[in-house]
Amino acid sequence: MIPAHVPADRIVNFDIFNPPGVEDDYFASWKTLLDGPGLVWTTANGGHWIGARGDVVRSLWNDSERLSNECLAVTPGLGDVMQFIPLQQDGAEHKAFRMAVMKGLASRYVVALEPRVVEIARELIAELRRRGSCDFVAEFAEILPLNIFLSLIDVPLEDRPRLRELGVQLTRPDGSIQKRMVEPGDDLFSHILSEPVMGRSWTEDEARRMCRNLLFGGLDTVAAMFGMVALHLARHPEDQKLLREQPDLIPAAADELMRRYPTVAVSRNAVADVEMDGVTIRQGDLVYLPSVLHNLDPASFDAPDEVRFDRDLTPVRHTTMGVGAHRCVGAGLARMEVIVFLREWLSQMPEFALDPSQPVKMKGGNVGACTALPLRWEPSLS
Numbered sequence: 084m085i086p087a088h089v090p091a092d093r094i095v096n097f098d099i100f101n102p103p104g105v106e107d108d109y110f111a112s113w114k115t116l117l118d119g120p121g122l123v124w125t126t127a128n129g130g131h132w133i134g135a136r137g138d139v140v141r142s143l144w145n146d147s148e149r150l151s152n153e154c155l156a157v158t159p160g161l162g163d164v165m166q167f168i169p170l171q172q173d174g175a176e177h178k179a180f181r182m183a184v185m186k187g188l189a190s191r192y193v194v195a196l197e198p199r200v201v202e203i204a205r206e207l208i209a210e211l212r213r214r215g216s217c218d219f220v221a222e223f224a225e226i227l228p229l230n231i232f233l234s235l236i237d238v239p240l241e242d243r244p245r246l247r248e249l250g251v252q253l254t255r256p257d258g259s260i261q262k263r264m265v266e267p268g269d270d271l272f273s274h275i276l277s278e279p280v281m282g283r284s285w286t287e288d289e290a291r292r293m294c295r296n297l298l299f300g301g302l303d304t305v306a307a308m309f310g311m312v313a314l315h316l317a318r319h320p321e322d323q324k325l326l327r328e329q330p331d332l333i334p335a336a337a338d339e340l341m342r343r344y345p346t347v348a349v350s351r352n353a354v355a356d357v358e359m360d361g362v363t364i365r366q367g368d369l370v371y372l373p374s375v376l377h378n379l380d381p382a383s384f385d386a387p388d389e390v391r392f393d394r395d396l397t398p399v400r401h402t403t404m405g406v407g408a409h410r411c412v413g414a415g416l417a418r419m420e421v422i423v424f425l426r427e428w429l430s431q432m433p434e435f436a437l438d439p440s441q442p443v444k445m446k447g448g449n450v451g452a453c454t455a456l457p458l459r460w461e462p463s464l465s
């Protein structure tokens with residue numbers, strides 16, 4: 084049922100999990116909404132608002148007073164299951180937990196991690212290079228962030244087959260989190276858990292909710308970004324060439340590619356009425372904010388679809404990593420991962436292209452992504 088406060092000219096039927104044409108192009112499918120008003124109400128998935136213009140998306144994303152992070156998703160109930168820390172917290176409580184997580188992800192730790200990320204990337208690339216083709220998503224994009232994460236939390240690569248158990252550990256008590264709390268090591272979780280929150284230690288339940296947040300926040304998102312970056316380069320051999328010849332452009336290229344290919348969208352529940360774009364978001368309404376509709380709105384960035392490595396992106400205005408109180412705490416780590424990926428892949432792989440015999444496929448949802456990205460290149464015997 085459509086609530087009475089939603090004007091008829093704002094009603095659309097847009098399924099965020101399956102936007103029309105998403106299989107072919109996530110960005111094009113979302114951008115159809117840029118032609119309409121800045122806020123629309125979709126009847127799909129139980130009914131919710133969608134911020135559909137750059138300024139609206141950014142300003143609502145920044146409004147953590149009236150829009151709460153508690154709900155997690157437009158899917159009812161999902162938030163209750165996950166209970167992420169700090170993502171699903173608000174106000175002073177959020178601030179206290181976020182601070183501890185930020186300290187654990189401080190840039191000195193990120194810098195110290197880089198050689199390990201390089202090593203993991205090299206191993207994977209060396210294996211693929213000989214073959215001459217791969218499904219980039221399944222064989223690289225999803226594997227590299229996972230391996231990085233395992234070393235980040237100090238799980239040796241040999242234990243990879245035990246991953247299922249690790250997943251279980253995050254949802255059920257079994258002692259490994261307790262151990263890190265009592266005897267902190269030199270891993271990411273230990274760094275975070277040794278930071279007091281509100282003058283006291285973390286409880287075990289809070290520790291698990293935080294670990295869960297880092298795992299969910301730091302794997303699919305990075306994999307999705309690797310996929311989009313590889314897709315761009317496969318379609319633009321001139322950019323591959325430029326970055327191979329001038330690798331010092333890679334950090335700026337990473338920033339611009341991250342602006343150009345935003346795939347995260349967030350959900351908020353209104354805890355007060357919000358007047359915006361000529362309509363009222365009523366207390367209790369759900370609002371969906373896709374960063375693609377901010378970053379690719381021509382009013383946010385000049386010629387937003389163009390990738391320009393010399394685009395001035397300081398201060399960061401794009402919303403790929405969010406904006407405001409909940410802006411991604413892993414942004415520095417994610418940026419380092421993308422830079423390492425670009426450096427290692429471009430320096431070790433010959434020119435690569437899409438395999439024309441197989442389609443590229445994409446999906447929508449809270450983290451959009453390529454689901455199939457067939458690449459090929461001249462195999463190397465060395």
Ligand code: HEM
Nearest residue numbers: 169170300301304305308347349404405409411412413417
């Ligand atoms: C390219 C990769 C990434 C993208 C696009 C991304 C995107 C985002 C976005 C948009 C938010 C804001 C959520 C909101 O406003 O509700 C966020 C928050 C967060 N991200 Fe990331 N992220 C990435 C990588 C990472 C990594 C590597 C980690 C962890 C190591 C991480 C951990 C988190 C956490 C814990 C939050 C919650 C922060 C808070 O609520 O204060 N993310 N991320």
